[in-house]
Amino acid sequence: MTEKQERILHSALRLFATEGYASTSTSKVAKTAGVSEGLIFRHFGNKEGLLNAIMDQSKEAARQMVAEIILTPEPKELLRKLLEMPFNIGKEHYEMWRLVYALKWQTDQYDTSTQEPLKVALINAFQKLGYADPDAETELVLMFMDGAATALLLHEPDRKMEILSALKEKYKL
Amino acid sequence: MTEKQERILHSALRLFATEGYASTSTSKVAKTAGVSEGLIFRHFGNKEGLLNAIMDQSKEAARQMVAEIILTPEPKELLRKLLEMPFNIGKEHYEMWRLVYALKWQTDQYDTSTQEPLKVALINAFQKLGYADPDAETELVLMFMDGAATALLLHEPDRKMEILSALKEKYKL
């Protein structure tokens, strides 16, 4: 991966995340990255290839975050780590997550494969904790995480920590 | 509103919701609606005018749903109605909500005005119910509603009702 390739990837991530994939022209990406437009196509084939390259990186990052949580042996700890996750999105990952969330709504871009292992681990945790319906409880937690991530990505509410506390309380954490 | 105007609005809603606003050409809208392309511009001025017309309808529908809930005097009942809302999105409103949710991610389309009265009512309800931090609790509920709506709009999970039950339990409903 040359330096210019990385510059393209970086500019594209930023622009796609903030202005939308369809609304961002490759010419704008090139200009922002300070490279010729042709270079985008030489390296990534076409605009979609550029998006895929970004999404591959993003999925890899997501997989790593999930992996770390899943390996937590203690169920309460696992749950806690998970619930805290959306509240801890760092600046460096902000745009990546914005893009991932925005693209969900594009017909052909919804992919659940990353979530699967997380589901399994959560069901297991809720079972250990004696919940009546671990499956439903898992779906509920994942739904909430989606909502929290959405809120935090779109409008950084004040009093984040209080909200997190109120949430943890629901699971007696 | 003539019949052709409605056909345009309907086709545009469907296409914008499923394929995205930026990715949908006015020519495709016209073709799907079975009208000439020029007619769109005669009636709605430009592409954005068409979107605004749709969003106005949507906001009006949302306002009505929220109004009904807000007027509920009993706090537990209000909470229950609210939590059930995303689980009761009917087929006829599916595309409208999909569009509203997808557009959130477009830089210039995020609008919180509809949510404000709901927030007020919710804070009030949580106060009456003796919650320690009604503000935080309100944010939490709204976040969850977002997550639930997202999940239900994107991939209709099975066991919707069990998930709803697990949720209600959290609020002792």
Place this chain on the structure above:
Amino acid sequence: MTEKQERILHSALRLFATEGYASTSTSKVAKTAGVSEGLIFRHFGNKEGLLNAIMDQSKEAARQMVAEIILTPEPKELLRKLLEMPFNIGKEHYEMWRLVYALKWQTDQYDTSTQEPLKVALINAFQKLGYADPDAETELVLMFMDGAATALLLHEPDRKMEILSALKEKYKL
């Protein structure tokens, strides 16, 4: 077919025939026809669609010329008409034939369907005239016609009529 459509078709035929299909840009076609470039795509879908529209016209013209010859009852007369055909390409059809002949060499543009009825008629004629191998004789004539057309389209030789006479003699016409 609007006037601008015809202007496009006409300019494209001229340019494709003289400079080659691949070497002629749609922008040049548009400029020559005095229309906007977009119009080409609106009417013909893409560059290949434009070529197909031209070729359809050409095939129709070719079919008509062949039809007239085929219907000749007298075999000698049929043969004569056929051999004279390449020598009688009028100015108004010159470009069309140039394009047809040039495109033969493009991998995916070789089409023999127009020739088939001609073959049948020729075989029949040679049979009536008592030739030993009408099939081979037919192929020979068609080959020659190709050669003659090529020569006449590429470099208008002098003494056309003498050449034609020499040819007719071979078939005692």
Place this chain on the structure above:
Amino acid sequence: MTEKQERILHSALRLFATEGYASTSTSKVAKTAGVSEGLIFRHFGNKEGLLNAIMDQSKEAARQMVAEIILTPEPKELLRKLLEMPFNIGKEHYEMWRLVYALKWQTDQYDTSTQEPLKVALINAFQKLGYADPDAETELVLMFMDGAATALLLHEPDRKMEILSALKEKYKL
């Protein structure tokens, strides 16, 4: 001539012959030849230089074939050799001839210099054989050769030998 140079020349010949000069990108030539794109320009200057290198080889080959025929003293034998030529194009020369014939139709690529000595020899032969109009007869033969080559390069007809016989008969060979 290094091995890579030959690989480039060979790939270019094949691609130019089958897909056309204008439609073949230098990048495709490089890929097919298994060399870097830059190498083409180092060796041949530009795309046209590559074509010229190929055409030079081709013309040389053509010159040799023609030379051998021209030197035949006996006019009937000369004629026979000539007529047989297109029927004897070997696999190893197939693409070369296809390219030569296809390029004829390109405005700036028509070159008759190779044919000149052949014309002279043919006129002489027909004179010796007592033909009434040796010039016209020569043009006729050359036209036919063109047609035969075209047919044989584009669609290898069956019964080649019968066609050749029918042809020889016309010249009492």
Place this chain on the structure above:
DNA sequence: GATGAATGAGTTTTCATTCAT
């Protein structure tokens, strides 16, 4: 009100060519 031909500016993509290594 409604059509559809036409435009022009912009978008994606291709490609011959250059150049540092």
Place this chain on the structure above:
DNA sequence: CATGAATGAAAACTCATTCAT
């Protein structure tokens, strides 16, 4: 000699918008 990253100009194509009818 050879590579492959990089460029810039031009190509194909899209699309919101206008306008005569």
